[in-house]
Amino acid sequence: MTVPESFELPIADTLPAATEAANGWRGRCVNLYSRAEILIGQALLRREPTAKLPMLISKKVERLHKLGGADELLSVLESFGRLLVERTALTHGSGKLWIAGKGKWLLTLEWLSSRGAERRIFTGEEASNFHKELRTAVQHLERALKSEANSRTPDPAGTPSA
Numbered sequence: 252m253t254v255p256e257s258f259e260l261p262i263a264d265t266l267p268a269a270t271e272a273a274n275g276w277r278g279r280c281v282n283l284y285s286r287a288e289i290l291i292g293q294a295l296l297r298r299e300p301t302a303k304l305p306m307l308i309s310k311k312v313e314r315l316h317k318l319g320g321a322d323e324l325l326s327v328l329e330s331f332g333r334l335l336v337e338r339t340a341l342t343h344g345s346g347k348l349w350i351a352g353k354g355k356w357l358l359t360l361e362w363l364s365s366r367g368a369e370r371r372i373f374t375g376e377e378a379s380n381f382h383k384e385l386r387t388a389v390q391h392l393e394r395a396l397k398s399e400a401n402s403r404t405p406d407p408a409g410t411p412s413a
Contacts, residue, residue, distance in 0.1 A: 263275070264356050265352075267271070269348060269355075270348060272356065273346070273378070280385055283382075286389055287392055290389075291315055291396075292311060293396075294396045312331065312332045315328060316332075327395040328392070340369070340371040355375055358372070359372050
């Protein structure tokens with residue numbers, strides 16, 4: 252019997268692409284969370300220049316929300332705050348990638364929290380939808396914080412602009 256020099260399983264073509272897609276998605280989400288944390292931190296520093304920033308992003312969101320602001324900003328902060336649940340999984344979770352046919356993938360993330368071992372599973376489609384939702388939330392946050400900063404900026408005559 253002759254054995255071919257090499258042969259490829261269908262999954263061999265799918266694995267690199269799925270791995271790249273899952274890791275790329277995770278990286279893009281982490282980057283969006285980082286961007287939001289910078290925006291929120293800058294807003295806190297504008298409002299309280301001498302205050303120490305909280306370490307955790309959830310505490311930064313809480314503090315900014317407590318400081319109040321336009322209804323739009325408060326609404327955007329609440330929407331973004333609901334998306335923080337996934338941040339821990341994406342930044343601290345150990346991942347295992349499962350490959351299905353035709354390049355579809357499923358990512359299992361496991362991490363430890365104060366509640367013990369936790370797990371979150373994302374399908375490729377869920378991941379894509381989550382990224383769109385997170386990107387939109389960060390864009391809204393950026394617009395609301397920019398609007399708020401502009402409304403707090405004094406005009407050349409020295410009176411706050413409205």
